[in-house]
Amino acid sequence: MAATVAPPAAPPPTSATIRSLTAAGNHAAALRALSSLSASSAQLDHFALPPAIKSAAALRDARAARSLHAAALRRALLHRPSPAVGNALLTAYARCGDLDAALALFAATPTELRDAVSYNSLISALCLFRQWERALDALRDMLAEGRHDVSSFTLVSVLLACSHLPGDDGRRLGREAHAFALKRGFLDEGRERFPFNALLSMYARLGLVDDAQSLFRTTAAAFSPGGGDVVTWNTMISLLVQGGRCAEAVEVLYDMVSLGVRPDGVTFASALPACSRLEMLALGREMHAVVLKDADLAANSFVASALVDMYAGNEKVANARRVFDMVPEPGRQLGMWNAMICGYAQAGMDEEALDLFSRMEAEAGCAPSETTMSGVLPACARSEGFAGKEAMHGYVVKRGMAGNRFVQNALMDMYARLGEMDVARRIFAMIDPRDVVSWNTLITGCVVQGHVAEAFQLVTEMQLPSPSPSSSSSSSSTEEGEAHRCMPNNITLMTLLPGCAALAAPARGKEIHGYAVRHALESDIAVGSALVDMYAKCGCLAASRAVFDRLPRRNVITWNVLIMAYGMHGLGDEAVALFDEMAAGGEATPNEVTFIAALAACSHSGLVDRGLELFHGMERDHGVKPTPDLHACVVDVLGRAGRLDEAYSIITSMEPGEQQVSAWSSLLGACRLHRNVELGEVAAERLFELEPGEASHYVLLCNIYSAAGMWDKSVAVRARMRRQGVAKEPGCSWIELDGAIHRFMAGESSHPASAEVHEHMDALWERMRREGYAPDTSCVLHDVDEDEKAAMLRYHSEKLAIAFGLLRAPPGAAIRVAKNLRVCNDCHEAAKFMSRMVGREIVLRDVRRFHHFRDGSCSCGDYW
DNA sequence: AATCCTGGCC
Known part of the structure; x- marks a missing residue:
């Protein structure tokens, strides 16, 4: 290679040269060959132009398309001798993103010069721009002309369009198209599989998984001399997985393999997510083993991402990382980074997620996508040490990703967690269209920040038509609004219920329970657990237990909630018995929180020895290591019992x-x-x-x-x-009556009935003193004389709320009051006294637990 | 024909 030898002059290209270059995917060379042809004009004919135009389309080269268009016009080759050049140009313009040029080209073609391919090209161009209705209009025009044959090509585009029509239109037209395909023999044995596969996909997109499956079952055999087309199997697997029917997907995979069809990369990429959802780690590992035997498969970034996701989804984040690390740097595609980052974030390994995020661009030159951002934002929202939260928002805006709904939802959540509800609301206002996650995110933020009334308001709004910001300007607002309605789902209910629990508002909670029953959400574990918790925290232990007993399945959280419920109500023995039942049962394994609940129950009920026993057997018998919180619980158990040393x-x-x-x-x-x-x-x-x-x-x-x-x-x-x-923090007590919350604070009279309440309290107080009540003034912090101390105690917020309850609650009903701080000694004694004096049950909930006062005594036996 | 994404019960 010492001297450079001039290459031999290339032979002049012919239309055949261009066709073969295009066919080989060598598009740039095809365009170069064509331009050298243009010099010698004789060869630039209707055979050479279409492949060159296809190359321009493949390269998304609009300028080349326009210059080929001009060349065709100059030589009058656009529609003659056949429409082929014009049809190819139509597709090229569409592929280059210029739908208007494509449509103009079609409109300029005289009707008699159009052929079936012209219509097919038009329909698929419209589909490319997601103009589904117009695509079907074009089909109607085509049929109306009466001289064009519908081909498999037409059918595939039409099925695609049908699958995107909203509501029943799509289903109706899709089934019509299915019947048409059957009648015309498109699904017959030996025919090409495109229409068949497209039908499957259509049913998948319409969510008609059963239709897809019956089509697959009845027709697949006809295509399966050697097991059939791998695309068909892959389509079936992926549609089942996306429909959440993972077990069936795995069965289809087994059928496929046992019929001798070789799985390819798409098979693994489609089937692996089923393994994470079913927690079928063993099957996932088998697939991994098969993948490792084939270098091509192992290098497929779709497959590798799915493997990372499968391991991360099975709580094997370290294995996921190993798969990630095994793929050498240049081959690491965006999807792999995303899968690994999201895997870390979902495992709560926020620092690792943020670390990879900062490295992907800096070290690998891989620009984060919207998926990356929606994956990493939750990690950055949770990570307390991470100072760049607002900077992430700026980054998202700068990269033009601020219009993506996933990103917006994640950003909104981040600001809600920061307590910046105004920013969260502003982002919410810009989301269009909002989905159920958008609503749930804002609702959760409101509940966490204590704006429970606003949360309930949002639940009403989400169900109204046209809540989206765009629909006011749009002409078809009702129809569009209809499509953007969101129904509260299990997450919505689960996030509202802690709000009811915090407010001790059982009426609100019962409404949600009713909604759950009506919408078949009451057997959802998360909703069920939240209901058990809500009823318990509202003082309705029996209702709490009833929900627990009716649940078809319970997880560790359900059990923890119930154990905590009994502990809060001072029923320590029952709580510990439940712990034993849980530990023996095998439905759920006790975790750290279980022990916190059990120890707290022991502490409140004075079960010191049982508590210590639990604590000492915790690691040995259940593998739970003592954490700071657990240490605090034992300190509480011992300390409350007076064993301070x-x-x-x-x-x-x-x-x-x-x-x-x-x-x-x-x-x-x-x-x-x-x-x-x-x-x-x-x-x-x-x-x-x-x-x-x-x-x-x-x-x-x-x-x-x-x-x-x-x-x-x-x-x-x-x-x-x-x-x-x-x-x-100022003490505050409240009581729910007829679904409304009435709030009282000491030394303040914002409640409309405040004067009446104070008056009633004075009367009660006088009577209590007459009947022998002696105030416990030791909890007054101010050094004033005894009379003044007594006067201060008389208007403690919990006493005011009880007085209000006695005035307004239905006769005989228990008075249920909640307080934001611990109940003071005197209020505890006073409530006991009052319960006997007025012959009413009084239930007082403070930050930690319940006090049931009945006939002069308390459920906690004064052990608190 | 395909992977990666947002909201969560103590």
């Missing part, structure tokens, strides 16, 4: 790096209960270091000092609070 030694035995805030708070609470100033001071000082801005720590220490009569120290703590700028 043992509680203290649990904390000192914790690992140095372990988060000790909750353990110290439990100890501080126990010190207040048992009036231990010395240890309380130790705990409080540690907490002031760890969480200097948390008001409840200061308040507890104040309580300890006040109860001990150490007013100077109490005053000093309150001064320290003020210096630190820490404010106590």
